[in-house]
Amino acid sequence: METMIEEQSLETNRYAKCIAASRRVRWDIDRDVIRGRSFDFTKKFLPDALSKVDSLALVSPDERRLLSQIQGRTYANMFGLVERFIAAKVLDMSGPYRLGDQIALEALVRFSDEEIKHQELFRRIEQMCAQGMPAGYAFLPEANSVASYVLAKSTWAVLALTCHIELFVLAHYRGSIDGDTNSSELWKDVFLYHWREESQHAILDELEWQREDAKLSPDERDKAVDDLIELVGAIDGMLQTQAHADASYFSAICGRSLTMTEEDAVRNSLLAAYRWQYILSGVQEPRFSRALNSMITENQAARIAMAMAPIMM
Template identity: 65%
Template sequence: MTAMIQAQAVDRYARCIEVSKRVRWDIDKDVIRDRDFDFGKTFIPDGLSRVDRLDFLNTDDKRLYSHIQGRTYANMFGLVERFICAKILELSRDHFLGDQVALEALVRFSDEELKHQELFRRIEQMIARRMPEGYRFLPQPNEVALVVLGKSTWAVLGLTLHIELFTQAHYRQSIDPQQHIDPLYKDVFLYHWKEESQHAILDELEWVREDARLTDDEREQAVTDLIDLVVAVDGILQAQAAADADYFQQLAPRHNDEENARIAEAFLDAYRWQFIVSGVLEPRFAGVLTRLITAEQGQRINAALAPLMA
């Protein structure tokens, strides 16, 4: 990197530290505040759950649907933050004896991701106490992390930026505007969003830094790795959508076979939208990715995404 670009990067790392200090929050004091979830209210908003496609569901069914999806939505963030934290800690080693501003920014990033994992573990415990038995969250965080971390750093950082950008978009566009959803559930993602904002900046900085070290052949393999990771994420979503549809049908067994099939399709469609498509459509993600790859590599990625985007 040129001296000007390096100076700009240092300034962006420093601003992330400043924001980290300013928005720092505590799970009990700021988020939970001795509250519990109100199961008379919706958890995840319709814009994310896409429940409006299931016009045969009554009000109680729609609320149950949102509770199941909301539980999985929170658990998915606890899952991905396991590998994100591990990768960021690994990257911080590059700065141990170098840029101490970048090092502090990444250490703070890792610390916040550990806190987020604890938050989502707490949320799962709180929801589990109130919902009937039978819910299963299938992917195991350590197993998923081992698979993800086996891919190139370039691909992991691309996936991570994608995740942290759609997290922000979901909160701003779907969760924040809603007044009828459960206040505690809404606050979980308000405080999560506050710290994810600077994480995305650090993801981009580290992704560009990693890209500058790659040869053309290494970048070609990294693109393959990124495609493989998206396929793996979709596999997780397919399995979890099927499990959640089964759980919904156990708790609301009055639907016929055609309706149950539509419910199962709706769970998968919603999860693909939430965890893949909405991130791909984020202009900032597309802009960074386009700068780093060739047109031919972009075509490979688009071809892999096409069935999911449909």
């Protein structure tokens, strides 16, 4: 009994620390991030470590910058999409705390409020990109349809996916954006402020995921692993579709006719970059691997690895 009380006290303390951090880093879209600025289209939007455009030898430096800007626009739209289902799920997860642990409730309500703010930020960024880029860009996934598909899966799988997303946001900032000197200053601030709040969200994701895992029977967890595999497969299908659309947009606006070899290279480069940005950078994050592997069997880990193999090629 004493051990259980100590564990509950430790969890409550972690929720309280997230609340304190949320209050400390709280930011406003106009006052802190945009600050009356517009995008500098003479600069890249994503650093090379994320966009992977430096590995594409078939295009010029100006074309690499354009590809980076297209990827940045898709990055904004992707986060506007994923935060739709994250916000909905976090609100759902707060339900059991409404007449219980008020500290945990406040932490999750703050989490959902911040995710809704992030959706608004990325909608604003998409509008600003549209003002400075030629017509013809299309983000094909529909946020509500994707959210409905994701939220129909088991809570364990949705929380696993959410934790993966929050952690790769942190990895992107630490490994690619912090210290980058070649990208748009406004874009760097978007990443900075997004990272500041997602740092708390990742902690809450892990807490709620572990809490959910403790409720499951072995058979329920096995089905949840299948759900997670299906979610990753669906995301990869979405990335393939968007990579094709973005390659076509680039071909239409780059100012010259691309050969078939160049078109294929651009499309393959975009898909590799998107798989890195939205799947592999999270899967390879040690913190995510530790959390996942602490909950699953060797057989389940092998099934996940088999499903991931085509994506990692």
